[in-house]
Each structure stands twice: as C-alpha cells, then as structure tokens.
Amino acid sequence: MSPVQTVRGPVDDPGATLMHEHIFGLSPEILWNWPDIPEGWDLEERAREAAGKLNELKAAGIDTIVDLTVIGLGRYVPAVQRVAEQTDVHIVAATGLYTYDAVPPYFGNRGPGTLFGGPDRLAEFFVRDITDGIGRTGVRAGMLKCATGRPGITPGVERVMRAVAEAHRATGVPITTHSESATRNGLDQQKLLAAEGVDLDRVVIGHAGDSTDLAYLEELIANGSYLGMDRFGIEFTSLPDRVATVAALCERGHAGRMVLSHDSYCFNDRFDPDVVRRRHPNYHLLHISRDVLPALRARGVTEEQIHQMLVDNPRRILGGGS
Numbered sequence: 469m470s471p472v473q474t475v476r477g478p479v480d481d482p483g484a485t486l487m488h489e490h491i492f493g494l495s496p497e498i499l500w501n502w503p504d505i506p507e508g509w510d511l512e513e514r515a516r517e518a519a520g521k522l523n524e525l526k527a528a529g530i531d532t533i534v535d536l537t538v539i540g541l542g543r544y545v546p547a548v549q550r551v552a553e554q555t556d557v558h559i560v561a562a563t564g565l566y567t568y569d570a571v572p573p574y575f576g577n578r579g580p581g582t583l584f585g586g587p588d589r590l591a592e593f594f595v596r597d598i599t600d601g602i603g604r605t606g607v608r609a610g611m612l613k614c615a616t617g618r619p620g621i622t623p624g625v626e627r628v629m630r631a632v633a634e635a636h637r638a639t640g641v642p643i644t645t646h647s648e649s650a651t652r653n654g655l656d657q658q659k660l661l662a663a664e665g666v667d668l669d670r671v672v673i674g675h676a677g678d679s680t681d682l683a684y685l686e687e688l689i690a691n692g693s694y695l696g697m698d699r700f701g702i703e704f705t706s707l708p709d710r711v712a713t714v715a716a717l718c719e720r721g722h723a724g725r726m727v728l729s730h731d732s733y734c735f736n737d738r739f740d741p742d743v744v745r746r747r748h749p750n751y752h753l754l755h756i757s758r759d760v761l762p763a764l765r766a767r768g769v770t771e772e773q774i775h776q777m778l779v780d781n782p783r784r785i786l787g788g789g790s
C-alpha cells in the first residue's frame with residue numbers, strides 16, 4: 469500500500485480510522501461580515517478545543533480521522549494544521565465540492581456551456597489539492613468528495629461528480645460521497661461514477677448507514693462499493709436501528725465492505741451547540757468507541773469484524789485499493 473497523506477505528512481499505517489468526520493465547519497462570508505455572531509470563531513481557541521477532543525479520541529483507541537470538509541463547507545486547512553500540531557490523531561484532508569444543487573458562483577459562470585465559457589477549473593483545482601497541496605499549506609488531500617442530496621443529480625451536482633471522477637482517474641485518490649438514503653440515490657452515484665471510468669471498489673457511498681433497507685445496501689455492495697455507516701449519533705435513524713443494520717450486514721458476510729463514523733464536527737458555526745446536544749446527545753466523536761462497539765458486540769459482531777470495519781477497510785481504501 470502507498471502511504472496515506474495526512475495534515476502532518478504521509479503515514480504508513482493509519483490504524484483505527486473514522487472515515488467521515490469534520491474538524492471545522494465555517495461560514496467565511498458570515499464571519500467576515502458579522503464577526504460578533506454568538507457562536508464566535510477564534511482560531512487558536514477552537515484549535516485547542518478540537519485537539520482536546522481528538523486527544524480523548526486517541527485515548528479511546530482511534531488513530532486517524534478523515535476530515536471531509538471540502539469547498540462549500542468552509543474548508544480552512546491552516547486552522548486544521550493548528551489542530552494537528554496539538555494532537556497525535558492523524559487527520560486526512562479532503563478535496564471536492566459540497567452542493568446539492570448548483571455549483572458556487574465562482575464556477576457557475578465559467579467552464580464549458582456557461583455564460584462566459586472557458587476551461588472548467590473544478591478538476592484542475594481538485595488535482596492540485598492532491599498533488600501540490602491545498603492553498604499554501606503543502607497539505608495534500610487524501611480523499612475526494614461529492615454530494616447528492618434530495619434533488620438527486622442536478623446539472624451542478626453532475627458537473628462536480630464528473631470533475632471528481634476526472635481527478636480520481638488522474639491521481640488514484642479514493643472517492644467518498646454524501647448520499648441521500650431515503651431516495652436510494654447512492655445507486656445513481658454509482659452509475660454515474662462507473663460511467664466515468666471509476667472502479668466502484670474505490671468509492672465509499674457515504675451516509676448509507678442512514679438506511680435500514682438491507683436490499684438497497686446489498687445492491688450498493690454488489691456493485692462494488694464500501695458503505696459509510698457514518699452518522700452514528702444523528703438521531704433521525706436511531707442507535708438500535710443503525711446497530712441492527714450493521715450487525716445484519718456483518719452476519720451476511722459484508723464486514724469487509726463497511727466503514728464506521730459519526731459525521732461530527734469539533735466546531736460548526738452552522739449548528740447551535742446547545743440545541744444539538746439536547747436533540748442529539750450522542751452526536752460526538754466518542755460515541756462509537758463508548759456506545760456503538762459494545763452494542764455491536766452485544767448483537768454478535770465479532771472483534772475480527774470490528775477490526776475489518778475500523779482498521780482493514782480504511783487502510784485498503786486510503787492506501788490505494790486491494
């Protein structure tokens with residue numbers, strides 16, 4: 469396997485890995501214009517706080533997180549670097565674009581078929597993040613991300629997905645998606661990515677774990693992808709349902725095709741932390757270690773299967789395939 473790119477440089481073995489998390493979710497335009505918002509943003513303070521959370525995670529047995537904060541979610545890697553300097557947890561940065569609908573205005577008026585035309589910069593930017601590094605940080609992205617929400621594959625989403633596929637073909641970096649399980653659109657994502665020449669073995673269908681529909685999940689697996697069972701703690705699918713789904717898929721022999729995570733943020737200016745804590749008390753980085761793994765064991769999931777989902781599968785995905 470090839471080394472995994474992290475915020476502090478390449479590592480040979482990522483160890484136990486949460487494949488879909490976020491360090492910071494930021495709204496730069498809001499922060500520029502209304503810096504006194506109650507959520508507040510102080511880089512040093514928030515970095516210290518995030519590193520504290522990651523150090524607790526390390527003590528709970530997790531070695532690496534993949535930070536899937538891409539363009540559209542307020543990615544700011546210099547702040548993530550400050551976190552990485554204060555923790556032993558490896559952080560993998562990502563590139564790609566998060567939209568459910570149109571591309572951001574910067575891209576919307578340039579590129580083939582747009583008002584002003586010219587080359588499409590999306591794939592060029594993604595490749596640059598992977599090969600040269602993000603911004604001026606030198607941090608190289610280790611994962612590509614695209615999203616499909618309830619509206620499905622809109623023209624904007626399609627453009628992002630094709631650019632992500634192009635960057636994947638150029639670099640070999642794996643792809644993860646944000647999918648909408650309620651509309652089973654992970655299947656549409658697979659179809660488009662496969663048509664773009666992507667080996668589906670290099671794709672994680674994110675948020676698949678929101679679904680309890682085993683037929684849908686087994687279809688995604690049969691098509692060759694990994695499933696992101698990656699929103700433990702977000703209560704629109706309950707813990708017992710999420711656990712029962714993972715246990716059932718393990719029983720059917722699919723532990724080699726699932727990865728685990730929370731989709732949590734150390735700090736996100738788009739949430740009111742008190743409201744989130746009240747409504748989703750388990751939506752935090754330690755939920756899997758503290759609550760989910762014991763619940764899976766109680767449902768008959770073996771240590772070997774847990775090791776596959778937390779260690780072997782992430783290593784295979786991040787390290788460049790089988």
Ligand SMILES: [Zn+2]
Pocket residue numbers: 488489490536731
């Ligand atoms: Zn996410």
